Amino acid sequence: EELAAPAAADDPYAGDPPRHPALHVNSLKPFNAEPPGELLGEHFLTPPELFFKRNHLPVPHVDPDAYCLKVEGPGGRTLSLSLQDLQHRFPKHEVTATLQCAGNRRSEMSRVRPVKGLDWGIGAISTARWGGVWLRDVLADAGFAEEPESQRHVCFEGLDQDLTGTAYGASIPFYQAMSARADVLLAYEMNGAVLPRDHGFPLRVVVPGTVGARNVKWLGRIWVSTEESPSHWQRNDYKGFSPGVDWDTVDYTTAPAIQELPVTSAITDPPPGATVASSEVTVKGYAWSGGGRGVVRVDVSLDGGHTWQVAEMQGEQQPPGQAWAWKLWQLTAPVPPGTTELDIVCKAVDASYNVQPDTVGPIWNLRGVLSHAWHHVRVTVAEE
Amino acid sequence: EELAAPAAADDPYAGDPPRHPALHVNSLKPFNAEPPGELLGEHFLTPPELFFKRNHLPVPHVDPDAYCLKVEGPGGRTLSLSLQDLQHRFPKHEVTATLQCAGNRRSEMSRVRPVKGLDWGIGAISTARWGGVWLRDVLADAGFAEEPESQRHVCFEGLDQDLTGTAYGASIPFYQAMSARADVLLAYEMNGAVLPRDHGFPLRVVVPGTVGARNVKWLGRIWVSTEESPSHWQRNDYKGFSPGVDWDTVDYTTAPAIQELPVTSAITDPPPGATVASSEVTVKGYAWSGGGRGVVRVDVSLDGGHTWQVAEMQGEQQPPGQAWAWKLWQLTAPVPPGTTELDIVCKAVDASYNVQPDTVGPIWNLRGVLSHAWHHVRVTVAEE
Ligand SMILES: [Mo]
Ligand SMILES: [Mo]
Numbered sequence: 011e012e013l014a015a016p017a018a019a020d021d022p023y024a025g026d027p028p029r030h031p032a033l034h035v036n037s038l039k040p041f042n043a044e045p046p047g048e049l050l051g052e053h054f055l056t057p058p059e060l061f062f063k064r065n066h067l068p069v070p071h072v073d074p075d076a077y078c079l080k081v082e083g084p085g086g087r088t089l090s091l092s093l094q095d096l097q098h099r100f101p102k103h104e105v106t107a108t109l110q111c112a113g114n115r116r117s118e119m120s121r122v123r124p125v126k127g128l129d130w131g132i133g134a135i136s137t138a139r140w141g142g143v144w145l146r147d148v149l150a151d152a153g154f155a156e157e158p159e160s161q162r163h164v165c166f167e168g169l170d171q172d173l174t175g176t177a178y179g180a181s182i183p184f185y186q187a188m189s190a191r192a193d194v195l196l197a198y199e200m201n202g203a204v205l206p207r208d209h210g211f212p213l214r215v216v217v218p219g220t221v222g223a224r225n226v227k228w229l230g231r232i233w234v235s236t237e238e239s240p241s242h243w244q245r246n247d248y249k250g251f252s253p254g255v256d257w258d259t260v261d262y263t264t265a266p267a268i269q270e271l272p273v274t275s276a277i278t279d280p281p282p283g284a285t286v287a288s289s290e291v292t293v294k295g296y297a298w299s300g301g302g303r304g305v306v307r308v309d310v311s312l313d314g315g316h317t318w319q320v321a322e323m324q325g326e327q328q329p330p331g332q333a334w335a336w337k338l339w340q341l342t343a344p345v346p347p348g349t350t351e352l353d354i355v356c357k358a359v360d361a362s363y364n365v366q367p368d369t370v371g372p373i374w375n376l377r378g379v380l381s382h383a384w385h386h387v388r389v390t391v392a393e394e
Numbered sequence: 395e396e397l398a399a400p401a402a403a404d405d406p407y408a409g410d411p412p413r414h415p416a417l418h419v420n421s422l423k424p425f426n427a428e429p430p431g432e433l434l435g436e437h438f439l440t441p442p443e444l445f446f447k448r449n450h451l452p453v454p455h456v457d458p459d460a461y462c463l464k465v466e467g468p469g470g471r472t473l474s475l476s477l478q479d480l481q482h483r484f485p486k487h488e489v490t491a492t493l494q495c496a497g498n499r500r501s502e503m504s505r506v507r508p509v510k511g512l513d514w515g516i517g518a519i520s521t522a523r524w525g526g527v528w529l530r531d532v533l534a535d536a537g538f539a540e541e542p543e544s545q546r547h548v549c550f551e552g553l554d555q556d557l558t559g560t561a562y563g564a565s566i567p568f569y570q571a572m573s574a575r576a577d578v579l580l581a582y583e584m585n586g587a588v589l590p591r592d593h594g595f596p597l598r599v600v601v602p603g604t605v606g607a608r609n610v611k612w613l614g615r616i617w618v619s620t621e622e623s624p625s626h627w628q629r630n631d632y633k634g635f636s637p638g639v640d641w642d643t644v645d646y647t648t649a650p651a652i653q654e655l656p657v658t659s660a661i662t663d664p665p666p667g668a669t670v671a672s673s674e675v676t677v678k679g680y681a682w683s684g685g686g687r688g689v690v691r692v693d694v695s696l697d698g699g700h701t702w703q704v705a706e707m708q709g710e711q712q713p714p715g716q717a718w719a720w721k722l723w724q725l726t727a728p729v730p731p732g733t734t735e736l737d738i739v740c741k742a743v744d745a746s747y748n749v750q751p752d753t754v755g756p757i758w759n760l761r762g763v764l765s766h767a768w769h770h771v772r773v774t775v776a777e778e
Contacts, residue, residue, distance in 0.1 A: 158573075158574035158575045159574075159575075159713070161713060161714075183714060183715070185575065185715070189542075190542035190543075191542045191543075191569065250691075250743065250747050252691060252693050252702055252703075252704045253693070253702050254693070254701065254702045254703055254704065255704070265690065265691070266690050266714075266745060268747060269745075269746075270687075270745070270746035270747075271746065271747065272746055272747045272748040272749065273748065300746055301685075301746055303654075306649065306650050307634075307636060307649070309636050309637070309638070309756075315756060317638065318636055318637050318638045318756070319636075319638055320636045320638065320639070329543070329545060330545075330567060330650075331567070331569070357756065359634065361650060361653075361654070362653075362654035362655065362656055362684055362685055362748075363634050363652060363654075363655065363656045363764050364656040364657065364746075364748040365656065365751050365756075365757055366751070367749050367750070367751055367752055368751055368752035368753055368756060369752055372693075372699060372702070372741065372749075372752060373749055380747050
């Protein structure tokens with residue numbers, strides 16, 4: 011049922027885990043893959059084997075008994091925590107949170123003009139129930155106190171490395187890491203089971219409401235700094251630019267790192283090009299926004315955006331400002347008589363009443379990130 | 395230089411203060427008025443006499459010596475605070491914050507289809523430096539402690555009343571009121587001077603990043619409740635709906651109260667219909683977003699949105715997540731040779747990379763609130 015990646019003795023990816031055959035693979039080495047929309051939209055909690063995989067480097071082999079998390083405290087003191095320490099010295103917490111890759115829906119942007127990046131469809135987003143310990147509890151144990159006005163950053167480094175020994179890294183603001191409302195987790199469980207290797211075994215960061223790239227997997231080291239993580243992925247990637255900026259003019263210091271993500275939604279069913287009944291159509295999809303701003307409404311159009319109906323939303327109720335999980339939604343509506351094709355569109359509204367942009371052209375950017383315009387699916391209506 | 399409102403002995407508005415003659419008046423009783431765009435865009439801190447006025451009721455006459463703020467504490471204890479108490483028992487703090495009416499730019503929405511509400515142009519937004527005391531200090535004095543998970547609300551009531559004695563009211567989440575990062579102020583100063591009568595003398599709430607309607611003026615009473623404010627303006631107004639919902643189908647219980655506002659921007663200069671030089675044009679405007687999400691970029695187009703240039707932004711540097719003030723911006727660019735007309739457009743991006751929608755039709759709603767699509771100004775190019 012699962013396929014192993016093709017292997018060669020000197021291949022740094024030879025040790026990658028097997029993956030589910032239903033995944034659409036965007037890159038094999040490093041492994042990047044997404045589930046098909048219809049499968050994605052079937053589960054409020056995405057089964058881990060279908061959860062999108064976004065690896066920057068080979069999956070490290072971590073021996074859980076030898077695993078040790080280094081936490082650099084104030085004044086040079088370093089905390090070394092085994093998996094046992096983490097699981098027994100700190101209370102366990104669970105959070106249902108959606109993770110989304112900054113590049114989700116990039117393929118829609120690259121149709122406007124080519125961009126650099128993996129050609130994600132709508133599936134670089136998934137939801138899980140994460141179990142672990144609050145990052146703030148671990149930081150407090152290391153000697154840090156809450157400082158609402160601090161401008162520092164908490165930096166994370168993974169155990170995944172390239173051939174030169176450079177590890178994956180990222181950071182989040184210190185105030186977010188320490189906030190009792192931000193629910194930042196060091197997770198060792200996913201949907202009630204041990205974290206799979208592709209998702210960061212034995213320990214990953216889960217930063218609810220924040221771009222996937224900051225949810226560092228195979229977590230090895232944490233420190234606090236006046237600067238953001240020096241990582242390439244924090245400083246020179248995962249940033250948004252104007253459509254007027256291209257590779258000859260881009261200056262990565264002029265844009266902030268992507269952290270909280272904007273509101274988005276997509277149609278998971280019917281798939282593009284499907285044939286639907288001439289009586290009525292059921293449209294399904296997901297909607298999500300960053301920063302804990304829950305989705306408050308999804309509008310669906312069957313006529314390319316001229317008229318709109320409100321979809322029904324399903325999903326866990328989460329408190330305002332802590333709505334970390336997506337909403338799945340659906341609408342069943344009559345197909346207008348005499349129609350031969352439908353241009354189905356969805357758009358979501360979040361708790362701050364932010365909305366999605368109508369079109370993708372004006373948010374085009376050279377890296378193809380933040381592609382969150384209205385989602386269109388064109389289908390054929392069956393003859394009666 | 396200032397005009398008094400026309401008065402009659404039995405007119406509840408007879409006691410309203412004089413106003414600046416440059417204001418565009420949308421309603422005289424209650425008084426609602428905005429500054430012209432060119433004046434608005436000239437000042438990072440809006441002079442109080444030009445600051446938009448949004449009154450729901452007559453301006454109350456408050457004797458500062460007799461003034462008393464009631465704060466209902468836990469367990470039935472009520473704190474009574476004079477202006478002296480407020481100014482001497484609590485430390486003074488200052489915050490630069492932009493306030494925006496939910497109806498700002500409604501006139502653009504009513505051009506799509508009629509809506510109910512005051513016909514605001516782009517001027518129902520202004521910025522001031524507010525001075526006063528933290529609401530959280532006052533609530534702590536009344537006996538409340540921070541509770542990050544609390545689902546309660548802090549309710550405000552004004553001293554402004556209608557003829558039946560019903561006062562203006564609104565509420566904000568308790569966690570926001572108590573947060574050391576949310577900077578909610580009880581303000582008695584505006585731009586370093588005593589709060590003017592039209593802006594809430596002697597005391598108003600300033601909730602940075604949150605719709606103007608919750609920034610209750612002439613504050614009389616504060617209490618904490620498991621429910622939002624019972625006020626009409628909290629429960630049955632200031633909410634957003636789908637463009638498919640109209641007065642025959644609207645159900646106010648289905649939408650959340652507008653609190654944090656979405657990202658917006660507008661061109662303050664040149665004004666619509668102006669004639670600009672054929673050599674180059676300077677475009678000026680403002681950009682702002684709710685929730686402390688600072689504006690990180692403003693894109694300007696001279697060709698209706700086909701090509702975009704990045705504007706230069708001015709304004710106070712405020713910390714991430716606490717960027718409560720707008721950015722003023724400008725762009726000087728050559729006028730494309732042979733052009734006779736320009737369709738100038740602006741759009742802003744905030745710290746969560748939320749953007750403005752392209753067009754206003756798909757965000758149309760029956761109350762005409764949240765009108766935050768791209769802003770267009772069409773001008774004529776002078777013959778050479
Ligand atoms: Mo990502
Ligand atoms: Mo307002």
